[in-house]
Amino acid sequence: MTFKPALIAVDAGSTDPGPYYLGTGEPLAPRIAVERELEQLLTAVVAEGIPLVVGSCGGSGRNDQVAWTVEIVRDLAHEHGWHFRMATIEAEIPIETVLAALPILEGYDAGPATHMGKILECGAFCADPFGMDVILGTLDEQGFTLEPGSLGRRCTVATVAGHSLYERENPYIQAGPGGYVDMTGTQFIQVDERRVRVTGTRFMREEPYRVKLEGVRPSGYRTVSVAGVRCPTMIERIEPILADVRKRMNAYFAGCEAFNLLFHLYGKDAVMGPLGRKINCLPHELGLVTEVIAPTQELAHGICHITTGTLLHYSYEGQKNNAGNLAFLHSPSEIDAGPTYVFSLYHLMEVGNSRALFPMHLEEV
């Protein structure tokens, strides 16, 4: 707070953890962590009399996650005897827009403001060494200057410019609500050891106004089973064995609703799945995650149980051990993981009146 910032802004959301949180409305972070961080942030902004902006509350910014966060804020305010005006905006809205919103409202150029917002949303990720703590952005008429909050970090031209690469396809052009940020003419200057100045970023407005729309849909229920394989006779034949078990399961459950049976072979090609080139070497141990996604939890559980049971007592040529093929990690050996979701929508939508999509509520706390 020695930097005397004009506002503090944090990003509570991400699509990184997958579609589940937007699908269910379950908060991504545990309540205890959100309480602790909001308490620190509110203590600081209440003392300074500056705004606090929290984007994509609860992980996805769903209305129920916004309400959950608002409830925590009200509780904290009550506990500490704080009074302030709180605005909540319902709908999913990208955080860089939220971070840039106040500066643009105060008349700053949307180019540098939005570019700065895009960098600040990841905190000190644009510093060396990178971290998840704070970064201070100072906006002026021509551009902005970045400085890490922690004295143990520094911003360099490479770390700041390099941030334009992160999690996006095009480092020069980045689409946002109402237009795109053009960084083809952007200049990065090392001001001193810890600060970098950025100028020349332009915001190109587009008509009609478009906003990003994210959507998920339910895709069934999941059951998983975790087991290890140590026997070399099994490891040598694991692929044909799994293929045969899959064939048997398709026959066994032929009359049931469609399901997805997945084997993840950790120690072989589980991590890169369809992308990696196959590497032909035999590990001394394999981790097998059997996963079933089916229209009901009961069916997913049943298929998972029969599949791992078939594999447990599967007999094959060259087998020396007839007591069981899987070292199960747990009892019960199946874990019902609940509903699953998939991203079904992720695009820019044309809107006539952008404000009507994002209703705002004001209250005095």
Place this chain on the structure above:
Amino acid sequence: MSVKTLRELAQIVRSKNAKPFRLTFDVVFSDPLTYERVKAAKVLTREKIAELYGVTVDEIISVHEFDPGLAIKFTLRRRIPQGHPGDSDIYGCQQHAPLLDVQVPWT
């Protein structure tokens, strides 16, 4: 002619989701000289990326040489979108490994 790997030459080699339907890969260097030499060696062309990852050239959305950040960057269409059944890497952050072994002629 001797060679060096990207593991030896680059400061950062990473992969990450670029939204749920794409994977993006960044190879970032710490000094301009190394960056320019790797760039000139053309070790990350569309054809070489396709071979390295076992994908078709059509699945490569873009390849960028980003001079201000001393970085070479490319983006692949995800064969399985993030979190879909069968996805093996929700954050997409462990798909970079083959890049570490890419060899650059170095004399």
